[in-house]
Amino acid sequence: MECPEVRRCLWEYLDQELGAEEAATVQAHLIDCGHCRPAYRCDRALLALLGRCAASRPGAPQGLYRAVRIRLSP
Numbered sequence: 001m002e003c004p005e006v007r008r009c010l011w012e013y014l015d016q017e018l019g020a021e022e023a024a025t026v027q028a029h030l031i032d033c034g035h036c037r038p039a040y041r042c043d044r045a046l047l048a049l050l051g052r053c054a055a056s057r058p059g060a061p062q063g064l065y066r067a068v069r070i071r072l073s074p
């Protein structure tokens, strides 16, 4: 697997949405590749941060709900 392909499926890898074989290929690439590993660590950190934010602030602000509803209404 080449770098661009690995970068494209990093989020799927982090979300554990890849098949076992593909995940193993990505994992092996990340161990060897000095270019993709920092991108992986950055995405993983972002995902962890988003997870913490979601856990500490359940639900979106009322203003956001209203703004989305207004935009979605015909």
Ligand SMILES: [Zn+2]
Residues within 6 Å of the ligand: 002, 003, 004, 006, 029, 033, 034, 035, 036, 037
């Ligand atoms: Zn790479």
